[in-house]
Amino acid sequence: MPAGDDAALLASIKHPVITTDTQKENIHFRLDWQTFDEVGQKAVEITFSDLAASYATPLALFVNLSIPSHMTDDMIEELYVGINAALNRHKAALVGGNISAGLDFSIDLFAVGEGIPNLFPLRSAACPGDGLYVTGPIGMARAGLDCLMQNETQFPELIQKFTTPIARFDAARILAARGVQCVMDISDGLSGDARHIAEASEISIEFDPAGFHIDPALLAYCGKHGLDPRLLMLSGGEDYELLFACKPEIFEQIQKPLPEAFCVGRCLSYAGKPIINLPEGIRSFQHGEKK
Amino acid sequence: MPAGDDAALLASIKHPVITTDTQKENIHFRLDWQTFDEVGQKAVEITFSDLAASYATPLALFVNLSIPSHMTDDMIEELYVGINAALNRHKAALVGGNISAGLDFSIDLFAVGEGIPNLFPLRSAACPGDGLYVTGPIGMARAGLDCLMQNETQFPELIQKFTTPIARFDAARILAARGVQCVMDISDGLSGDARHIAEASEISIEFDPAGFHIDPALLAYCGKHGLDPRLLMLSGGEDYELLFACKPEIFEQIQKPLPEAFCVGRCLSYAGKPIINLPEGIRSFQHGEKK
Numbered sequence: 240m241p242a243g244d245d246a247a248l249l250a251s252i253k254h255p256v257i258t259t260d261t262q263k264e265n266i267h268f269r270l271d272w273q274t275f276d277e278v279g280q281k282a283v284e285i286t287f288s289d290l291a292a293s294y295a296t297p298l299a300l301f302v303n304l305s306i307p308s309h310m311t312d313d314m315i316e317e318l319y320v321g322i323n324a325a326l327n328r329h330k331a332a333l334v335g336g337n338i339s340a341g342l343d344f345s346i347d348l349f350a351v352g353e354g355i356p357n358l359f360p361l362r363s364a365a366c367p368g369d370g371l372y373v374t375g376p377i378g379m380a381r382a383g384l385d386c387l388m389q390n391e392t393q394f395p396e397l398i399q400k401f402t403t404p405i406a407r408f409d410a411a412r413i414l415a416a417r418g419v420q421c422v423m424d425i426s427d428g429l430s431g432d433a434r435h436i437a438e439a440s441e442i443s444i445e446f447d448p449a450g451f452h453i454d455p456a457l458l459a460y461c462g463k464h465g466l467d468p469r470l471l472m473l474s475g476g477e478d479y480e481l482l483f484a485c486k487p488e489i490f491e492q493i494q495k496p497l498p499e500a501f502c503v504g505r506c507l508s509y510a511g512k513p514i515i516n517l518p519e520g521i522r523s524f525q526h527g528e529k530k
Numbered sequence: 531m532p533a534g535d536d537a538a539l540l541a542s543i544k545h546p547v548i549t550t551d552t553q554k555e556n557i558h559f560r561l562d563w564q565t566f567d568e569v570g571q572k573a574v575e576i577t578f579s580d581l582a583a584s585y586a587t588p589l590a591l592f593v594n595l596s597i598p599s600h601m602t603d604d605m606i607e608e609l610y611v612g613i614n615a616a617l618n619r620h621k622a623a624l625v626g627g628n629i630s631a632g633l634d635f636s637i638d639l640f641a642v643g644e645g646i647p648n649l650f651p652l653r654s655a656a657c658p659g660d661g662l663y664v665t666g667p668i669g670m671a672r673a674g675l676d677c678l679m680q681n682e683t684q685f686p687e688l689i690q691k692f693t694t695p696i697a698r699f700d701a702a703r704i705l706a707a708r709g710v711q712c713v714m715d716i717s718d719g720l721s722g723d724a725r726h727i728a729e730a731s732e733i734s735i736e737f738d739p740a741g742f743h744i745d746p747a748l749l750a751y752c753g754k755h756g757l758d759p760r761l762l763m764l765s766g767g768e769d770y771e772l773l774f775a776c777k778p779e780i781f782e783q784i785q786k787p788l789p790e791a792f793c794v795g796r797c798l799s800y801a802g803k804p805i806i807n808l809p810e811g812i813r814s815f816q817h818g819e820k821k
Contacts, residue, residue, distance in 0.1 A: 245580035245714055246549035246643075248650045255546065258537035259592045259640060261628045289536035301550045303638050337552045342633035347594050349550060349640040352537075359539045423536055
C-alpha cells in the first residue's frame with residue numbers, strides 16, 4: 240500500500256461497484272506491438288470499461304504486477320507512466336498493490352467505483368421489442384490487431400483503436416440519463432457479447448448487418464485486403480464500445496447527443512437459439528482464457 | 531463476475547477498507563508442503579489479516595487465478611474448497627475474479643471490508659512511552675516451515691501454524707475497543723515489522739527478548755534442534771498475529787480478555803536508529819518480492 244500500511248481506507252461509497260481484470264503478456268498483449276506505456280494505459284482502460292458499463296465513476300485502482308527477471312526498472316516505470324496517464328484521464332487514484340517476481344509478465348487490476356442510485360445495468364435486462372445498439376465504431380480494434388500481425392502500416396487509426404482504447408464513460412452517462420437498463424462493454428466481440436445478453440435475458444437476438452455503420456478506415460482496410468467489414472464487426476473484439484438494449488424510441492433520444500451510436504439488431508422472444516442469424520464462420524475473439 | 535456481469539455492485543460501505551495480496555507457487559507456498567485446500571485457505575487468511583490489522587470486517591473477496599497447463603480441474607476445485615472455507619469462517623462472499631492460463635500458479639486476491647468510524651490504525655501512530663505488544667505466539671509458523679523443510683514430523687502444531695494461519699479479527703476487536711491506534715500484522719517477522727513501525731512513527735524500538743512468552747511447542751522444537759527460540763521469534767514471519775503499540779496501562783486492560791498477548795519491547799524517542807538492540811544475525815523472513 241502506498242502509505243506503507245496494510246490496507247487503504249477510502250471515503251464512503253454509497254453504491255460500490257468493483258471489478259477486476261488480468262492482462263498477461265502474449266495472451267492479452269505483445270510487447271513487439273505495444274509500448275509499456277500503451278500496455279499500462281490499456282490495462283487501466285479495459286478495467287475501467289467494466290465500470291463504465293455499470294454506470295460507475297472510477298475512484299481507486301489497485302495494481303498487482305508479476306515481473307519476470309529480464310524486465311528492467313525502466314520498463315516498469317514506463318508501464319506506470321501509462322497507468323498514471325489513464326488514471327489522470329479519469330480522475331482516479333492508484334491506492335495500492337504489490338510487485339512480485341514471476342515467470343509471467345502479468346498485470347492484475349482491481350478497480351473501485353461509485354455507482355448511481357437505483358440503476359445497475361445488467362446483461363439480463365434486455366426485452367423482446369428492444370433494439371440492440373452500440374455506442375460507436377466496432378471491428379476497428381480487431382482490424383488494427385490484424386495490421387500489427389501483418390506489418391500493415393497504412394491504417395494507424397485502426398492500430399490506435401487496438402493499442403489505446405478509451406473507456407466510454409461519456410457514452411455511459413448518456414445511456415444512464417435515459418435509464419437504459421441493459422448494458423455491457425464489447426470486449427470479446429459483438430457476436431459473442433450479444434450472445435451473453437441473449438442468454439442472460441432469455442431472448443433471441445437477430446442481427447441487422449445491412450444497417451451496420453462501417454468506419455471509413457475499416458472499409459478501406461477491408462477493401463485493400465478483400466475482407467467483409469461486417470464479419471470483422473461481428474467477430475472482432477477489444478473495441479470497448481458499449482453494447483446496449485432499449486426501446487427504439489429511447490434510442491432516438493440517445494442518438495442526438497451520441498451520433499456515432501447505431502443499431503446492430505433487435506431483441507425477440509426466445510426462438511430456439513440465442514442468436515438467430517449468425518453468418519457462417521463467425522467466432523468470437525478469444526484470449527486463451529481457461530474459463 | 532459471478533452473475534455474468536462486468537462488475538459487482540455491493541451494498542453501501544461507510545468506511546471502505548481495501549487490500550490486495552499475491553500468493554505464488556514456489557515463492558509464497560509449495561505444493562509438496564501444503565494441500566490446495568490449505569493454499570486456498572491461507573491465501574484468504576493472509577489477505578484478510580490486513581483487514582483485521584485495519585479494524586475492518588471482511589465483506590467481499592475477488593480472486594484472480596493464473597493456472598499453468600499441468601493443473602487439473604480437480605486441483606482448482608480443491609483450491610476453491612479452501613477459499614470458501616476461509617470465506618465462510620469470516621462470513622465474507624466471493625464476488626468475482628478471473629481465471630487465465632499462465633506459466634506461474636499464482637493467486638491474486640482483493641478484499642473489501644467495512645472499517646470502523648474514526649479509527650484507522652496506522653504504522654505511524656506509535657509514540658515514545660508506548661509499549662510494543664503482540665496478540666499471541668510468534669515464531670511458530672517459521673519453526674513449522676523449518677519442520678516441513680527438514681521432514682521433521684514431531685511438531686504438527688508448528689506446521690499447522692504455517693499452513694493454516696487464521697486472521698485475528700477476534701484480537702482486533704479487543705484492540706479497537708481500547709482505541710489502540712498503531713497496529714499491523716506480523717507477516718515478515720517481528721524484527722522487520724517492528725522496524726516498519728519505528729520508521730513510520732519516527733521513533734526507536736527496544737526489544738525485550740527476556741520478556742518474550744515462548745510457546746511450549748516452539749521451546750521443545752528449539753531444544754531438540756539446538757536453536758534459540760527468541761531468535762526465531764524475532765526473525766520468523768507468517769504468524770499473522772497483530773503487532774501493536776499503546777500505553778502500558780491500556781495493555782493491562784487488553785491482556786484480560788486476551789491473555790496470550792505479551793510485551794515484546796518499548797517505544798523510545800528516536801535514538802539514531804529504528805531498532806536499538808537487534809541481536810546479531812537477525813534477518814527478516816523474505817519472500818523474494820522484487821520491491
